[in-house]
Amino acid sequence: MTSARTKRLEWLLPLLVALVAFLLSRLPFSEGLERRLLDERFKWRGPRPVAGAPFQVVTVDDQSFEVLRQKWPFRPSLYARAIQNLTRAGARLIVFDIEISEPHPLFPEEDSLFAAAIAASKNVILAGKIAYIYGQSLKYPYAISVPPLEVLLEAGAPWGLVNELTDSDDFSRRYLISLPIDHIRKPSLGFEVLRSFLALPEGEALQIRDHYCHFGPLQIPLFDPQSYLINYYGPAGTFPAISFSSILDDSAFDLGANDSNFMERFYGLPPGGIAGAVQNPFAGKIVLIGAEAEELHDTKNTPFYAHDPTPRKMAGVEMHAHALQTVLDRAFILRSPPLLVLALNGLLALLIFYGVAWLKPWRGLVISLLLSGCFVVLSFAAFARFNYWLDLTPLLICAVLAYLSTSLFHYFQEKRQRIRIQEMFAHYVPNQVVEELINRPQLLKLGGEKRRLTVLFADIWSFTSISEKMAPEDLVLLLNEYMTAMTEVIHAQAGIIDKYEGDLIMAEFGAPVPCEDHAIRACRAALQMQNRLADLRRQWAARSKPPLEIRIGINTGEVIIGNMGSRDVFDYTVIGDAVNLCARLEKANKVYGTGIMISQFTREQLPADFVTRPLDDLRVRGRREPVRVYELLGENEGHVPAEKRRLLELYRQGWGFYLARDWPRAAAAFDAALKSDPSDHPTRILLDRCREFELHPPAQDWDGAFSVDVP
Numbered sequence: 001m002t003s004a005r006t007k008r009l010e011w012l013l014p015l016l017v018a019l020v021a022f023l024l025s026r027l028p029f030s031e032g033l034e035r036r037l038l039d040e041r042f043k044w045r046g047p048r049p050v051a052g053a054p055f056q057v058v059t060v061d062d063q064s065f066e067v068l069r070q071k072w073p074f075r076p077s078l079y080a081r082a083i084q085n086l087t088r089a090g091a092r093l094i095v096f097d098i099e100i101s102e103p104h105p106l107f108p109e110e111d112s113l114f115a116a117a118i119a120a121s122k123n124v125i126l127a128g129k130i131a132y133i134y135g136q137s138l139k140y141p142y143a144i145s146v147p148p149l150e151v152l153l154e155a156g157a158p159w160g161l162v163n164e165l166t167d168s169d170d171f172s173r174r175y176l177i178s179l180p181i182d183h184i185r186k187p188s189l190g191f192e193v194l195r196s197f198l199a200l201p202e203g204e205a206l207q208i209r210d211h212y213c214h215f216g217p218l219q220i221p222l223f224d225p226q227s228y229l230i231n232y233y234g235p236a237g238t239f240p241a242i243s244f245s246s247i248l249d250d251s252a253f254d255l256g257a258n259d260s261n262f263m264e265r266f267y268g269l270p271p272g273g274i275a276g277a278v279q280n281p282f283a284g285k286i287v288l289i290g291a292e293a294e295e296l297h298d299t300k301n302t303p304f305y306a307h308d309p310t311p312r313k314m315a316g317v318e319m320h321a322h323a324l325q326t327v328l329d330r331a332f333i334l335r336s337p338p339l340l341v342l343a344l345n346g347l348l349a350l351l352i353f354y355g356v357a358w359l360k361p362w363r364g365l366v367i368s369l370l371l372s373g374c375f376v377v378l379s380f381a382a383f384a385r386f387n388y389w390l391d392l393t394p395l396l397i398c399a400v401l402a403y404l405s406t407s408l409f410h411y412f413q414e415k416r417q418r419i420r421i422q423e424m425f426a427h428y429v430p431n432q433v434v435e436e437l438i439n440r441p442q443l444l445k446l447g448g449e450k451r452r453l454t455v456l457f458a459d460i461w462s463f464t465s466i467s468e469k470m471a472p473e474d475l476v477l478l479l480n481e482y483m484t485a486m487t488e489v490i491h492a493q494a495g496i497i498d499k500y501e502g503d504l505i506m507a508e509f510g511a512p513v514p515c516e517d518h519a520i521r522a523c524r525a526a527l528q529m530q531n532r533l534a535d536l537r538r539q540w541a542a543r544s545k546p547p548l549e550i551r552i553g554i555n556t557g558e559v560i561i562g563n564m565g566s567r568d569v570f571d572y573t574v575i576g577d578a579v580n581l582c583a584r585l586e587k588a589n590k591v592y593g594t595g596i597m598i599s600q601f602t603r604e605q606l607p608a609d610f611v612t613r614p615l616d617d618l619r620v621r622g623r624r625e626p627v628r629v630y631e632l633l634g635e636n637e638g639h640v641p642a643e644k645r646r647l648l649e650l651y652r653q654g655w656g657f658y659l660a661r662d663w664p665r666a667a668a669a670f671d672a673a674l675k676s677d678p679s680d681h682p683t684r685i686l687l688d689r690c691r692e693f694e695l696h697p698p699a700q701d702w703d704g705a706f707s708v709d710v711p
Helices: 003-024 028-045 062-068 076-088 108-121 150-154 189-197 262-266 316-328 338-358 361-386 393-413 415-428 463-468 472-492 518-542 577-592 642-659 663-676 681-695
Strands: 055-060 093-099 124-135 142-146 159-161 174-176 178-181 184-187 207-209 212-215 218-221 227-229 241-243 286-291 448-460 495-501 504-509 550-565 570-575 596-599 611-620 627-634 705-708
Touching (some): 003 338, 003 393, 055 062, 076 093, 076 262, 093 189, 093 316, 108 124, 108 150, 108 472, 124 189, 142 178, 159 184, 159 189, 174 316, 184 189, 189 212, 286 316, 338 361, 338 393, 361 393, 448 463, 448 472, 448 518, 448 577, 472 504, 472 518, 495 518, 495 570, 504 518, 518 596, 518 627, 577 681, 577 705, 611 642, 642 663, 663 681
Parallel strands (some): 093 124, 124 159, 611 705
Antiparallel strands (some): 124 142, 124 705, 212 218, 448 504, 495 504, 550 570, 596 627, 611 627
16 A cells, blocks of 8 residues: 555544444444433533522322222312412413313213312413324324313313423434414423413414424524423422322311312412411422322423432422423523534544554553543533533444544554454453343332233223213113122132223233233133123113213233332222233224224234234324234134134235235225125224335335324
């Protein structure tokens, strides 16, 4: 190699390394590492004071359940009392981070009390959601609005979205600004709070342009088209919370042994007023009410999760306070643009290249570490001082690659140092850039044990509309008759009822006494539940009662099972990803028009006699890998009507062609199946999909999975 070529390579190699490092930093693994490094910057910066913040957090915590001795959901009359008490205490805004989209299952008549309190206070904001059904090959997702209960909206309460935004590691670092629905952008709950707090007109629209969200006087830098980064002020509890039970506690509400008339001391006090030695925490404040109890599943992992010796998740309602305080303080986190990162990569690579070239390899390593350390300190200082997020992962990758490539370059250019450089590599540069660390310690948690079993969720279709047409006492009698029959079926198959939540039944099979055939028992119970319900419908028809239909989801997997709850109020229940997946399957029945949906994990445990048909490969919220789901139709062929067996034969032919991506033949088979039963919704879905794929084939790397996001 000539000297001129070597000189050119000395310039090109660092720049090439900088580009490669930049591209590697865009991989999912590197993005995950960068997010973790951002969390470390939060912990290094430490908490910030929030003493002057206009927020007061109120949480539905374990104390609330213990003192009130009510199951979830709480009676609407409690919310009405909370509004009245907070209004008397001088609250400026009362914000419910609790979705109330259906009448209370047991006390629907109290919804009017809740609405009356809203109308009287004129300072309440409610929470809603948008649900999405989307697939990789579909041009647009289906968006379904899930607003608060209509009677509450008629009382004059605005509402905002509380859709979750979590990263792939299940951490909450971003805050939703708005989502599109019906060609308009619906603001999030926090932005409805900002609208009221800043006295912006109702017609003030969010405008997204030039990487900023413009909202009245606010100009918020975007992280992505629908969110900005939350500048957390500290770990859970930074905004001190008051128990929901405490804001109910006045002379007109008896809490028994825990009664202290807590709210009485704040009635009539102005902002900053003192009640004895206690300052009024509500006067002039935005009171955020939400869930904190772990069983309500609204706690978040945040960058400060492991800040304290005992890691603690943050209540979702407190996350709103951090996000809103970020806006009010204009403490926005700005991320370094890609061109700046690429330029810094090039500078670092050049410094390392010439530092190693001028010095011996081990001194070059020290220089590389010092240069990398300087960029680390710069990044941490920029974040702590200016809320500036300077990407570290590309710089660290660049430092490693620059040192490796530079050492190799000089190794081949200077043969006389071959052995020495090789020894340096052995001591300072491992052969594997990333070491796989498998660390799965056995953790003993009080009250729980890991067990593999089968979970069943059953819910009544359109229960809200049915309940609206019935007198409360008739509805309770009908629901009790239904619950009794379903419980008998589940018990007959050695299942246990975990809980009733309104019209929902949750059951487990394989606990507390283990059994090997828990999946079979759960599926047999589901089929018998549908048959028993059919008998009940015939009886109800004779008594002019409405016909009920149910959706059932079944999943098999590992869960944590045991006694969970507070010291005095607890349940024998299960938690875990398998439970969450089961709940999603029950909801997904609505999309496919099916009565019983089971996962592939359950199907693998069933004998071949059970009649099922594949529905789809679903990717549900909270799971990265798709799950094949099946409709359960019968315990054997004899339990399936002849006309249904004919449809299944054609359907399975179409499914085979569908998996082979033979869209015309698949469509023909599904079309023939649909002619035998035009009301079969799963066949209709796959037929429409195949016809769409004939016109617009999916990408070659499509994994066949569709995503379903249900509330």
